[in-house]
Amino acid sequence: MQLALQILVNGLLLGGLYALLAVGLTLIFGVLRVVNFAHAEFMMLGMFGVYWVWHLTGLDPYLAVLVVTPLVLLFGIVCDRLIIQRTIGAPEVTVVFATLGLSIFLQNAALTLWTADIRSVTTAYSGMVLTPFGLRVSVPMLISFTVAMLAAAGLWLVLTRTLYGKAIQAVAQNREAAALMGIDVRRIYLWTFSVAVAAAGAMGGLIAPLFTVYPRVGISYIVTVFVIVVLGGLGSVPGAVLAALLIGLIEAAAGFLFGAAWAELSYFLIFLAVLIARPQGFFGRRGAEVFAGR
Amino acid sequence: MLEVQGVTVDFDGLRAVDAASFRVDEGCIVGLIGPNGAGKTTLFNTVTGMIRPSAGTVRFAGRDLARLDPADRSRLGIARTFQIVKPFGGLSVRDNVLVGALTRGQAVAEARRTAEATLERLTMTHLADALAASLPLALRKRLEVARALATGPRLLLLDEIMGGLNPTEVNETLTLIRALNAEGLTFLIIEHNMHAIMQIAETVLVLNQGRLIAEGEPAAITRDPQVIAVYLGEPLEPA
Amino acid sequence: MGNEPANELRVSLLVGLPLAAALVAVPTFVSDVFWLGLGITVLMWAALATAWNISGGLAGGLSLGHAAYFGVGAYTATLLFLRFGISPYFGLLAGAVLAGALGAAIGAITLRLRGPFFVLATLAFGIVVHIAAVNWRDLTRGAAGLLLPFGGGARNMLFAGVAPYWYLGLGLLALTLGVTLAIRRSPLGYYLVALREDEDAARALGVKVVRCKVAASAISAALTACAGAFYATYIQYIDPSSTTQFEISVQIALIAIVGGIGTTFGPALGALVVVPLGEILRASLGGGPALMLYGLMLIVIVLAAPNGVIGLLQRLLSMMRSGARRRATTRRSRGHA
Ligand SMILES: Nc1ncnc2c1ncn2[C@@H]1O[C@H](COP(=O)(O)OP(=O)(O)O)[C@@H](O)[C@H]1O
Ligand SMILES: [Mg+2]
Numbered sequence: 001m002q003l004a005l006q007i008l009v010n011g012l013l014l015g016g017l018y019a020l021l022a023v024g025l026t027l028i029f030g031v032l033r034v035v036n037f038a039h040a041e042f043m044m045l046g047m048f049g050v051y052w053v054w055h056l057t058g059l060d061p062y063l064a065v066l067v068v069t070p071l072v073l074l075f076g077i078v079c080d081r082l083i084i085q086r087t088i089g090a091p092e093v094t095v096v097f098a099t100l101g102l103s104i105f106l107q108n109a110a111l112t113l114w115t116a117d118i119r120s121v122t123t124a125y126s127g128m129v130l131t132p133f134g135l136r137v138s139v140p141m142l143i144s145f146t147v148a149m150l151a152a153a154g155l156w157l158v159l160t161r162t163l164y165g166k167a168i169q170a171v172a173q174n175r176e177a178a179a180l181m182g183i184d185v186r187r188i189y190l191w192t193f194s195v196a197v198a199a200a201g202a203m204g205g206l207i208a209p210l211f212t213v214y215p216r217v218g219i220s221y222i223v224t225v226f227v228i229v230v231l232g233g234l235g236s237v238p239g240a241v242l243a244a245l246l247i248g249l250i251e252a253a254a255g256f257l258f259g260a261a262w263a264e265l266s267y268f269l270i271f272l273a274v275l276i277a278r279p280q281g282f283f284g285r286r287g288a289e290v291f292a293g294r
Numbered sequence: 295m296l297e298v299q300g301v302t303v304d305f306d307g308l309r310a311v312d313a314a315s316f317r318v319d320e321g322c323i324v325g326l327i328g329p330n331g332a333g334k335t336t337l338f339n340t341v342t343g344m345i346r347p348s349a350g351t352v353r354f355a356g357r358d359l360a361r362l363d364p365a366d367r368s369r370l371g372i373a374r375t376f377q378i379v380k381p382f383g384g385l386s387v388r389d390n391v392l393v394g395a396l397t398r399g400q401a402v403a404e405a406r407r408t409a410e411a412t413l414e415r416l417t418m419t420h421l422a423d424a425l426a427a428s429l430p431l432a433l434r435k436r437l438e439v440a441r442a443l444a445t446g447p448r449l450l451l452l453d454e455i456m457g458g459l460n461p462t463e464v465n466e467t468l469t470l471i472r473a474l475n476a477e478g479l480t481f482l483i484i485e486h487n488m489h490a491i492m493q494i495a496e497t498v499l500v501l502n503q504g505r506l507i508a509e510g511e512p513a514a515i516t517r518d519p520q521v522i523a524v525y526l527g528e529p530l531e532p533a
Numbered sequence: 534m535g536n537e538p539a540n541e542l543r544v545s546l547l548v549g550l551p552l553a554a555a556l557v558a559v560p561t562f563v564s565d566v567f568w569l570g571l572g573i574t575v576l577m578w579a580a581l582a583t584a585w586n587i588s589g590g591l592a593g594g595l596s597l598g599h600a601a602y603f604g605v606g607a608y609t610a611t612l613l614f615l616r617f618g619i620s621p622y623f624g625l626l627a628g629a630v631l632a633g634a635l636g637a638a639i640g641a642i643t644l645r646l647r648g649p650f651f652v653l654a655t656l657a658f659g660i661v662v663h664i665a666a667v668n669w670r671d672l673t674r675g676a677a678g679l680l681l682p683f684g685g686g687a688r689n690m691l692f693a694g695v696a697p698y699w700y701l702g703l704g705l706l707a708l709t710l711g712v713t714l715a716i717r718r719s720p721l722g723y724y725l726v727a728l729r730e731d732e733d734a735a736r737a738l739g740v741k742v743v744r745c746k747v748a749a750s751a752i753s754a755a756l757t758a759c760a761g762a763f764y765a766t767y768i769q770y771i772d773p774s775s776t777t778q779f780e781i782s783v784q785i786a787l788i789a790i791v792g793g794i795g796t797t798f799g800p801a802l803g804a805l806v807v808v809p810l811g812e813i814l815r816a817s818l819g820g821g822p823a824l825m826l827y828g829l830m831l832i833v834i835v836l837a838a839p840n841g842v843i844g845l846l847q848r849l850l851s852m853m854r855s856g857a858r859r860r861a862t863t864r865r866s867r868g869h870a
Contacts, residue, residue, distance in 0.1 A: 035649040086836050094835040096595055096652050097790060100783065101835065105828030112821035219779075223660060226653055234649070261668040268661045275654045276642045342737055368739035376737070382730035384795075393727045396720045397739030405720075445739055 006135055007252050013137075013145045015248020017210075020148040020203040021221060022228040022240040023155055024196030030235025031172045031192045034087060037099040038079075040218030040225065041106035042197040046072055046204025047213045048114060054121050054208075061121050062143065065205035072201025076194035084193050085186065103218070110215035119213045126209065144206040151202060155195070156237055168192055172235065224251075227271040295320040295480055296341065296372075296449055301350030303336050303504075310336040312504035313350070318449065323471065323481040325495030325512070327488070329525050332501040334484045335377050338451050341482075342374050343367045354449070369397060373447035375438035377454045377484070383427030387418060390426050390437055394444030405444075412444045416470070432458055443474075450474070452483045456490055464490050488526070492516065500525065556703055560696040569695050573767065575808045576702030577760055582789040582800035583709040584756035588636075589786060590794035591713075591722065592749040593729030594643070595652050597782045598659030602632040602754040604666055604777035606761025611679050611771055612672065614689065621690040625762035629755040636754025640747040659782050666773040678772030681765065690766040698767045705763050706801065709756050713797050716752070725749055726795075757785075787827070791834050793841030802842055 025039045049068035054061045083102060087095045128139040159165035170178040171188045179185050211217070228247050232239025247267060254263035296318040303311040311333040318324045326334050339345040341352055343364040352359045359367055373394075382390050388409050395405035395412070413419050416436055421429070426437060435455045442450060452471075456464050464487065471494060475481060485491040491498065492512040500508040500515060502524045508515055515521055563569050581603065588594050609631055610624030619627075643654045666673050673679065685691030692698065716722040724745045727735040736742055765771045775781075792803020807830075814823035838845050 029649070035652070083832060083836065090836070091839050092593075092648055093595060093790060093794060094839050096649065097786070097835045098832050101828045101831030103828070104783070104831065105825055108821045108824035108828060112819075112825060223656070226656070230650075230653060261664060265661060265664045265668075268657050268664070271657045272642075272654060272661065275646065275650060275657065344733065344737070363741075364733075364736040365739045365741045368737060374737055376734065380731045380734035382727050382734065384730055385726060389723065389726075393723050393735065393740065394738045396723055402718065402720065402723075441734075441738060 002134060005133075007256055008249065009135055009137060011249035011252030012245055013141050013248070014252060015245035016145040016149050017203060017207055018221075018225060018228055018248055019152050019241045019244035020206070021200050021225050022232070022244045023152050023237055024199040025225055026229040026232065026235055026237060026240040027155075027159075027168075027192055027196045029229065030237075031168055032084065032088070032189050034084060034095055034099065036193075036197075037096075037222065038103040038106060039197065039200055040222035041103050041110075042072055042076065042200040043204035043207075043221060044110060044213075044215065044218040045075065045106070046201030047208045047211075047217060048110060048204075049201070050205040050208040051119055051121055051213045055119075061123060061205070061209045062147070064208075065147075065202055068205050069198050069202045072204075073194050073198035076197035076201075077190065079197070080190050080193045085189065088189065103222075107215055107218065114215065116215060120211075121209045121213070123209055138210075140209045144210060148203060148206055151199060152241055155199065156241075159237060164191075224267075227267055230271060231274055295322075295355060296482070297351075297353040298337075298341065299351045299353070301337070301340055301347045301352065303333070303340060303345060304348045309504050311340070311347070311501075314501070314504070314506050315350075316499055316506060316509060318480060318482050320448075320480055321475070321478060322497065323475055323483065323495050325491040325498040326482060326484045326501060327486070327491060327498060327515075327525065328501035331503075333504040334501055335453055337501070338374055338453055338482075338484070341367075341451065342372060365397070368445055368447075371446070371448035372451070373442035373445045373449070374451040375435070375442055375453050375455055379431070379434040379438055381426035381429070381434050381437055383425065385426055386422065387424050387426055387429070387437060387440075388413065388422040391440045391444045394441045395446075398444075398446045408444055412440050415443070416440045432463070447479065449480045449482065452481065452485075454484055454486060456485055456487045468494050488516075553703075553707070557700075560699050566695050569699060571809060571812060573695065573698050573702045574812075575804050576699070576706050577764060577767075578784070578788055578808050579801035579804035580702070580705045580709045580763075581757060581760045581785045582792060582803055583706065583713055584753050584760065585785045586753075586789050586794055586796075586800040587713060587716065587756070588640070588749045588753035589789060590796070590800070591716065591725040591729070592746060593725075593795075594655075594746070594750070595786065596655040596753075597652055597779070597786060598639070598655035598657075598662075599753075599757050599785045600777050600779065600781035601659045601662035602636060602757035603761040603764070603781060603785075604662060604773070605632040605635060606758025606763075607765040607771045607776045608666065608673060608679075608761075609758070610762035611681060611765045614681065614685075615679065620688060621762055621766050625690075625759055628758040628762050632758030632761075633751040633755035637747045637751040639754070640750025641743065643750075644743060644746055656779070656782070659777070659779060663773055663777040663779065666777045673773070676772060676774070678770055678775075681769040683769060691769065698763075701763055701767075705760060708759070710797065710801065712752065712756060716749075717797060721745060721748060729795075787831055791830065791841055793843030796841075796843050799841050799843035806842055 021039065021043055025036055028034055028036045028039070046068055049071060050061050050064040053059050053064035053067055059067070079102065083098055087098045123140070125139050130137045130139060130142065159168060167178070167183045168188055170181065170183060171185055175185060224247065228243045229240050231246065232241070232243035250267055251263050254266050258266070298317070299315050301311055301314045302309065314337060326337070328334055336345065340347045343359065343362060343366070354367070354370060354372060357370070362370070382393070388406070391409040391412050392405050395408035396402065400408060410419070410422070413422055416439060418433070418436060418440060421433065426434070429437060439452070439455060456467055459467065468490060471481060483491060483495065495512055498510065498512050498515045499506055500521050507524065508518045508521050510518070516526065559572065560569060563572070581599070585596065585599050589596055606625070606628035609628030610621040613619040613624040613627060614621050639655070639658055643651055646654055667675050681691060683691070683693070687697070690701070716725070724735065724740045727738070727740055728742060728745060732742065761776060764776070768775070788803040788807045789800040790803070791807050792801065793799025811823060811827065814826055834841060
């Protein structure tokens with residue numbers, strides 16, 4: 001019982017972190033119709049950013065997140081201008097492979113600049129553990145989880161409660177109609193993309209004190225996050241959060257029961273099954289999976 | 295030849311076609327008219343198998359089509375054009391038509407001859423090498439007809455192919471339809487050009503909000519008060 | 534995208550035959566192992582990209598899971614030889630059949646998926662196979678890999694020298710190109726392109742979607758597996774990171790895209806550009822910067838020239854042609870004056 005509860009807590013904490021990454025990825029898809037293969041690379045940049053700020057200035061990593069996230073946002077704007085904007089309305093091969101190219105580029109830029117060394121951020125509270133009801137909860141994990149969930153909730157509020165969010169939703173539903181209503185579609189794209197990748201950067205910063213930092217760290221996350229956003233329904237923000245928590249749980253439980261390899265295998269099989277049986281995911285709008293065929 | 299029995303189509307909440315029943319006899323030309331959004335194209339989609347009706351049956355040449363996909367139905371002899379044209383943009387006009395001929399089971403060389411002959415018939419020979427994507431809309435519509443004809447159909451469904459044509463072109467199209475009909479091809483034609491459809495159709499079906507509200511000879515249809523109210527607006531002078 | 538297979542056949546005979554003769558003669562002139570080895574690598578990637586193009590280009594399903602088929606080919610040939618002493622010539626066929634069946638299954642279940650959903654499904658499939666290759670240690674020995682005995686002999690496709698692999702690689706490329714040409718000249722080729730351009734219209738014309746897509750996927754997978762078996766006997770060592778890894782899938786697709794997808798010869802041309810460039814960059818700059826430039830190249834190509842190098846060449850050629858015509862007409866009009 002105690003053990004089951006522990007797995008539950010671990011899974012939810014992990015899932016909460018995934019959520020922040022997944023929300024951005026799903027937003028980019030829902031609004032721009034672009035699958036951002038480079039998404040986890042922005043997370044990697046956030047991790048390195050926090051690592052360097054902490055390493056060079058000794059600033060607390062959670063404060064460093066506040067410095068690094070705007071920088072990632074800025075970088076997202078540049079990428080949007082140079083690449084993403086040009087893929088809109090382009091052939092499918094462009095839409096798919098431009099961000100894949102960006103991912104390869106960023107990964108190897110990091111490798112060139114910072115070598116393949118594995119780095120980690122340590123703080124005074126790194127090993128600190130809370131023990132409510134006999135459960136072990138890592139303090140930095142709890143902080144990161146809380147901040148990530150708050151950030152995801154903030155994004156959700158902006159999306160549903162503000163005029164700007166309404167415009168984003170209008171564009172997501174029908175680009176042409178939104179343009180006719182006088183919405184500046186390109187600006188919506190710009191902000192959606194850069195805010196979403198900034199969220200990825202923030203997520204990277206938040207996990208820097210938890211996990212090791214290295215150039216190819218994104219690979220292990222991007223695929224998991226794809227699983228999450230498809231499960232949640234590509235384009236659905238609440239779906240992404242729920243699916244992230246679910247995948248966190250599955251990973252923790254299956255990892256404990258069968259070992260990491262089986263855990264991975266199991267959720268890829270689930271992923272394939274979902275794609276095939278219910279490509280709109282559990283929260284997505286029907287028909288999204290065939291949007292290219294209109 | 296074609297029997298539609300109680301066909302109903304629902305799009306989450308919207309009933310696009312409501313218990314429509316009609317038949318098209320072999321060798322006939324039947325017109326299908328009605329205001330925009332009446333469900334005409336949706337009816338075509340159910341006949342060709344692009345959409346499964348929520349109720350009702352479609353029979354062709356005595357056969358229930360329920361279990362057949364669009365490709366099977368095409369191979370049985372049902373061909374159609376798309377109101378929103380769907381050319382294979384990256385292929386030449388000839389190859390567009392060739393695809394239709396190939397599905398009859400012809401070898402590539404033979405299918406190419408069929409394609410050439412079909413293009414000739416539609417006076418499109420000079421366009422054979424052009425990319426389909428480069429054609430203007432009127433010619434894309436003609437390409438739709440060419441492609442459908444190349445499959446060697448017994449029943450041809452035409453969806454608003456005369457919109458945007460000038461009177462000469464409309465007359466050419468009518469002449470072509472009559473000639474093909476004389477050779478034994480059966481037609482079901484959706485058309486907004488009233489003068490054209492009244493000239494050529496032996497029977498006219500009127501669809502409004504998914505329901506068939508009238509069926510009869512063109513002359514009777516133009517005088518039908520209900521049809522005038524929902525669609526024609528005023529009685530049509532006989533053409 | 535080039536769509537005149539008849540014309541293409543003429544060109545491939547005119548250019549291809551002399552070129553093929555020259556290629557066959559290469560080992561008699563090039564004895565340097567480095568250059569010959571580079572040539573063999575180019576041939577293999579050319580074959581892989583050409584095989585990918587059958588489903589990725591003609592049928593329009595941008596797969597990011599082809600490393601799975603490559604791995605199936607490599608592991609089937611290797612394991613049949615190591616465990617049962619079956620010659621890799623037969624192992625290659627067995628791998629092709631197995632991968633073909635797998636490709637047919639994947640083709641069938643991804644049938645309705647379009648765009649990014651198709652890409653993600655193939656990606657997940659590739660990763661499942663990779664995880665299996667890493668973790669099914671009883672069969673694959675996992676990350677430790679499998680070693681083929683050196684000098685297994687010509688009967689076992691295991692040559693001591695490099696030159697025989699040149700000929701095998703040439704044969705492999707000829708096979709994939711031949712199959713591509715044959716498909717493009719057959720009804721299947723027309724159906725695939727029609728489906729890619731507009732699935733609804735193709736179905737309405739009588740094109741059987743399932744049959745065509747499954748066939749394309751199976752053929753592409755089987756040919757990819759042949760290249761996998763070739764790789765295993767050439768390098769004589771395989772492990773998951775050199776066969777089933779995601780990066781392999783990316784590289785296959787990248788080469789086809791750089792060359793020009795949907796055309797017959799574009800993907801092979803892509804290998805001729807990308808592989809040596811990659812080697813040069815790696816040798817002069819190191820792995821990181823080389824891959825940086827790969828990424829950059831991919832971005833620039835898909836944004837600026839989605840029809841690839843062959844598209845650029847065609848554009849250049851038609852510009853030259855119209856330039857020549859213009860010169861000819863001005864000369865004539867001057868003659869009149
Ligand atoms: N695929 C679809 N999904 C949802 N609604 C549809 C679809 N196709 C048509 N409709 C709706 O069904 C109704 C009938 O459309 P349609 O058959 O195209 O009419 P018509 O061809 O008579 O103009 C319209 O209200 C249209 O919006
Ligand atoms: Mg219509």
